[in-house]
Amino acid sequence: xxxxxxxxxxxxxxxxWEPNTRERLVRAAAELFAEQGYDATTVSEIAxxxxxxxxxxxxxxxxxxxxxxxxxxxxxxxxxxxxxAAAPGPATPLQAVAAGLDAIAALHTNDQREFAVRLRAxxxxxxxxxxRAAFKRFALTEAMTAALEKRxxxxxxxxxxAELGIRAYYRAYEQWSVSPSEQTLTDFTRRSLDExxxxxxxxx
Amino acid sequence: xxxxxxxxxxxxxxxxWEPNTRERLVRAAAELFAEQGYDATTVSEIAxxxxxxxxxxxxxxxxxxxxxxxxxxxxxxxxxxxxxAAAPGPATPLQAVAAGLDAIAALHTNDQREFAVRLRAxxxxxxxxxxRAAFKRFALTEAMTAALEKRxxxxxxxxxxAELGIRAYYRAYEQWSVSPSEQTLTDFTRRSLDExxxxxxxxx
Numbered sequence: 001x002x003x004x005x006x007x008x009x010x011x012x013x014x015x016x017w018e019p020n021t022r023e024r025l026v027r028a029a030a031e032l033f034a035e036q037g038y039d040a041t042t043v044s045e046i047a048x049x050x051x052x053x054x055x056x057x058x059x060x061x062x063x064x065x066x067x068x069x070x071x072x073x074x075x076x077x078x079x080x081x082x083x084x085a086a087a088p089g090p091a092t093p094l095q096a097v098a099a100g101l102d103a104i105a106a107l108h109t110n111d112q113r114e115f116a117v118r119l120r121a122x123x124x125x126x127x128x129x130x131x132r133a134a135f136k137r138f139a140l141t142e143a144m145t146a147a148l149e150k151r152x153x154x155x156x157x158x159x160x161x162a163e164l165g166i167r168a169y170y171r172a173y174e175q176w177s178v179s180p181s182e183q184t185l186t187d188f189t190r191r192s193l194d195e196x197x198x199x200x201x202x203x204x
Numbered sequence: 205x206x207x208x209x210x211x212x213x214x215x216x217x218x219x220x221w222e223p224n225t226r227e228r229l230v231r232a233a234a235e236l237f238a239e240q241g242y243d244a245t246t247v248s249e250i251a252x253x254x255x256x257x258x259x260x261x262x263x264x265x266x267x268x269x270x271x272x273x274x275x276x277x278x279x280x281x282x283x284x285x286x287x288x289a290a291a292p293g294p295a296t297p298l299q300a301v302a303a304g305l306d307a308i309a310a311l312h313t314n315d316q317r318e319f320a321v322r323l324r325a326x327x328x329x330x331x332x333x334x335x336r337a338a339f340k341r342f343a344l345t346e347a348m349t350a351a352l353e354k355r356x357x358x359x360x361x362x363x364x365x366a367e368l369g370i371r372a373y374y375r376a377y378e379q380w381s382v383s384p385s386e387q388t389l390t391d392f393t394r395r396s397l398d399e400x401x402x403x404x405x406x407x408x
Contacts (some may be wrong), residue, residue: 135338
């Protein structure tokens with residue numbers, strides 16, 4: 001079966017307000033996974049690379065080495081849900097979705113693009129990580145769907161709008177991560193949402 | 205984050221033409237997982253329940269106990285791709301998608317509904333299985349997308365059409381599995397696709 005795993009590429013929001021230890025652990029893990037492979041890398045090595053930290057410190061932040069790569073899922077879900085809830089009352093489903101995507105796109109600065117590409121290579125090279133990434137994508141879609149339903153958007157429209165948004169975001173993220181331009185992830189995401197909305201309107 | 209795992213419910217095509225041993229192993233595994241839990245069940249117990257088979261026989265059919273539950277993925281991907289490729293030249297993307305869904309819906313007979321419900325409970329109760337199920341759904345969407353692109357459907361329309369189809373199928377499968385009516389999964393899937401197509405046309 002053809003598999004285009006880059007479509008469930010990994011998005012790591014290394015937000016500036018995250019505690020520094022956590023961010024250092026994420027970066028150390030990504031470096032080691034890229035250098036020597038995911039399977040070969042131990043939690044001790046990650047903690048050590050992050051500045052001589054201990055395994056115990058690692059486990060105060062993450063349950064295992066896999067979850068380092070998916071640390072952003074809950075925060076992204078909360079940002080999406082919060083922005084969708086906060087969208088103006090008359091906003092259409094896709095306008096609310098756009099507000100949600102703006103909230104998560106703002107987590108990324110352009111100096112993180114190289115890091116994003118490195119991480120995608122780690123994820124797409126490992127079946128277990130690909131499954132986890134597919135679940136993350138699914139969970140974010142469900143978070144958006146639930147937030148839209150709370151606004152009164154009926155089923156199945158809410159799910160379709162959420163799915164269109166997530167698809168636009170992942171597409172934009174992939175384009176952005178390899179783009180030499182100075183456009184931000186927010187620019188890419190907005191354009192991608194417009195393109196998908198236009199393509200969806202012609203579907204039959 | 206809200207999680208509605210029934211949306212990635214498990215679809216096991218226990219096709220009538222599958223070798224009997226394979227089908228017996230799938231049914232034995234599902235029974236044991238439902239009775240005593242997924243984690244507590246061993247490959248030896250599955251093989252034994254399937255009619256006194258050996259572990260070795262099990263491993264001739266499946267790499268591990270988890271994959272028993274996802275045995276249909278490759279076959280479903282091939283059926284989807286084959287039917288989409290075989291759709292008449294002038295068929296629209298969604299007409300080709302409908303042909304693909306008809307091909308996989310026909311794998312299920314109404315006497316499999318109870319089995320489907322039991323399996324969904326096993327999957328939704330286990331994080332590892334949910335991740336695997338999310339990946340299966342993703343892989344089927346990718347298989348449809350690739351088949352549509354081979355017909356000349358451009359990106360991003362192909363992905364959107366595939367996603368709409370998979371969403372319609374999973375929705376139909378869930379409704380069908382708990383329906384007391386005599387309608388088939390094919391009936392549910394066609395109606396679901398019509399509903400999603402109509403909802404999609406009003407998206408904005």
